Amino acid sequence: MRLRIVITTALFFLVLAATVLAQPAGPGNGKRVAFVVGNSAYQGRLGELRNPVNDATDIAARLEQLGFEVILATDLSLRAFRASLLSFATAIEGAETSLFFYAGHGVQVNDENHLIPVDARIDRDRNLSDETITVNRIVGLMNQFTETSIVLLDACRDNPLTSDIPIGGQVDGFGRGLARVRADGGSYIAFATAPGNVAYDGEGRNSPFTTALLNHISTPNIDIRLMMADVRRDVFAATQQRQLPWENNSLIGRFFFDENSALQRLDSNARSEVEAWQAIANSNQREDYSAFLQAFPDGNFASVASLKIGALEQAEERASAAQSAFVLARATNTEDQWNNFLETFPEGILADIAREELQDLQDDLERNRMTLEEIHWRSIEPSRSAPDFQMFLSLYPNGEFSDLAEQRLEATLRAEEIVGALTDGASPEEVSDVRLEREIKRKVTQIPVQFIQYGLNALGHQVTDISGVLDAPTRRAVRNYQATIGATQSGRLTPQQIVDLLLSAAALGDSHALTATGIMLTSGQGLRKNEEMARQWLDRAADQGNGLAMANLGILYRDGLGGERDLSKARSLLTVAVTLGVEGAEPVLRSLGN
Template sequence: MALVIGNSAYQHVAELKNPYNDANAMAEKLEALGFEVVSGVDLDLRAMRRTFRQFVGKLDQADLALFFYAGHGLQVHGENYLVPVDAELGSHLDLDFETFPANLILNAMEDATDINLVFLDACRNNPFTRNLARSMGTRSAAVGRGLAKIGSGVGSLISFATQPGNVALDGDGENSPFTSALVKHLGTPGQDITRDLVLVRRDVLTATKGEQVPWENSSLTGEVILREKSPEPETPKINPQIELTYWDTIKNGQTADYFETYLKRYPDGQFADLAKLRIQEIKTAGERNRINRQRQDTAAEIAYWQSIQTTQRPEMLESYLTRYPGGIYTDLARLKLDALKQTISEDKKKGQPETSIALNTPSGTAAPAAETGTEQQLASLTPDPTSADSLAPAVAAVDETQPALTEKELARAMQSELNRLGCSVGGVDGVWGKRSRNALKIYAKETKIELASLDPSPAILDGLKQSTGRICPLTCSRNQELKNGKCVAIKRETPPGSGTNTQKATQSAGNCPSNPTAYGNKIIGRVPTLGRPTLSHPCGRKLTCWGSKSSWNLTCKWI
């Protein structure tokens, strides 16, 4: 049960700013703590007595009583008095008729309940004390500053806004420093009232810069907790078998989300340490892959630029600028493009043919004047190899998310693509030799593109992959001829004079050589073959031959 009174609108002295607000704030706070509150503001003496009687009448069924007062209060002869708003106190004789004794409230509370809490924010600088002092003459020393110390019975706590005999401050805000701190800390869940008041004292000292020190008298015999702490929810018991199954499901995951989810569900689980390590590994690997992709992007751009840097075709430079608008060579590409367009424009004005396209002109060899016309020679923009030591090997620009190919893997991939397009390189072995270079040269000639180099590069591999169908013309082997788009065996005429008798004579087993390999290579030809073809020898016996894809000679034996 709680009684809250706040007097601001005094009729015969200056009004106080905060008691009205202090009373309303405390009433709201106490109701939130579960108190039944009897409250009144700006009460005259009759209203104060009526409100107090109403409060005392409800204490019979209460286990704790609380009284809060904000307004003018004074002490005379060591006794404390609360001042209603209609008090004049023109003489010390008016004290018993116009004020309300504080002890009257405390005694009634101690008679009715075992636990009593009193909060007095009434130690303000009081104009009534000056009137009393004048009227008492030589006895004016009996009128003290602030409130006097109040004795309390067992089970009571009396808290003053400042130490006895001192004056409390009204504050600059809507509430006094003392009431503001009470509203903030009173009823902290699970915390004893004495601990609440320690926090109140700290806040008031800070707010008043040490000028006001809240004070209390206590005869409590146990903890008084105004709000019980909410019980923590019980942590569900963890089934080890369920956790083990959960871990087995995610332990091979490749994203950190799996293991972060596990840690949220089992923060102290059996595999918590392993989950944290896996998260760290995945994040480290992700950062490493990001750096590698960045290097690959740069390497792909360099390879792309190397494949077009000597071009005399504006569209190829424009393709670079479209693909890499903020690239390493963007400024150089724009300069070269502007110069190339200017040259073409000047050639048109002079009525000369446009700048020709140089195909694989060796470095240091000038193209004939008749072929190049007024072709403008531009400086090579090949980057200094030493400036890219830290770059990863070049990769195909079209698929920059794939890991970089080694030199041999790149060569093997280009050999495979050239064979697919009909530009035979022989065996796909990753060795980039003369035959591979020649096949690439034929491809470039047939597709009418220019290459800065016949060495393997991701950009060239990209172009090969985008090509479809047969590009290079079909070349038949020895003893074959091209007919209707296919290589067929050349038909040989039977020599004159040979006939049935001669054939029969040669079919004798005695005329067959001991090793038919030479005959097989002669008939089939020095080309790779698949399977084991069967042939008939002029001597009448049958033979079979075989060889590997990378072999130029066959091995034959008699059947």
């Protein structure tokens, strides 16, 4: 719950005008990507499991044989699980089919399924969202990017958390086995056993469910639903009718793990030449036309099939050349190389990707030309508060903008003297300006305490528990910080001290302080509102993998705040934020549509 306080508060600054853009997913390219996880080495009361690592390893090898690009991960900690999920999210973008296989411990709480990392600290009194990965998060990610999503969960093994709960019952929201999962269009979800029941780990190398999968998954030209019927039969028999796999299906059309198009489409004993031709007339696969010519070498459509083969061969040669050029451009990653690629291959999906890569490179080059000192200076340049410039000079006494900072400091001090006296021609504009600056500083007290705790740590004043509460250890760290700046050691920061603390930590490159600074600039809390500079700070934090920065930066791109609107970049940032578990990011991502 602590993390939720930070994230919800930060996103509140930005998520005020969500716009739903319905964009249907485009067609896939035939690419199939699988994320295969096996967790056996559980710590503490959950106890080690015999087979999940074996199950995952064997399934991964079989999927590779079936043409899947496989990400295999075993004995994952929570941090490693999130990192592997991020790799999966990157890999499935543009794919046609995504598959997730999981073997290990899982638990349902309030009808939501949680997959348990090996280092999770799990009990019925703990908030599981801080310790686990939810199935819904993974399924939502797969549905976001691929037309077909296959989920295979061998995750219903019994565990001490729920062994005392009767089947179908719940205690404190916990239930035995896993709960039903709704399958959106294009999804197929299979559980090792029925909802609320327990699956068996098995005595051999693999669990009963994985054993049956391995026996049937490579059967050619069998739809997954028929294949799973065979799996269900085998598991039911192997467990003496104690375990019956369950599925939830909303597939559109059929799905084959091993599809032999020639055998499937061309059975000359059962079809006429016309029927066979109609079956492949719109195909873009050379092997379809080759198989047709083998079946009907002297048929009415033989010459057309030969022309089709020739055309497809030419297209493949050009595609191969484009792929080679693309690999070279990505390896060198220079503006000239990307421009040369686009001049030679201006059309197609690789051209679209190349344009994105070129734009990202140009953005990176522009961003890297601006140092943290310059970003800092541009962020406070509109300020009318002398402490902002005093703090800047303390951080960069001989910097590129030090002379300008000294001039602005002198000007603000003179203005404050005039306004303070309220005489000698103090204009209403000057008085209003100073009042505005005070109001901006006052609002910084609304920044969550977690950011202050992270800032204290970055400056060497350690707070061991990032609790979000101004507790005794945090006040002690605050007093230490106040001592270093020669301020009264009250244990509570003034608004100006909060700004100084966070900007000092940001100047050191701390990702949390960079994020906090971006939020201050976005919301006008502590610093004058400047969404263009907010992008710069959040971009630096996002480069370090800060999920909250990605979420907020994604919203700026979504709404066109501080620069051009870029829905593609917004979707990419928010997708990673969701993958990293940033609370509040998922509904914002959904607002972008598919």
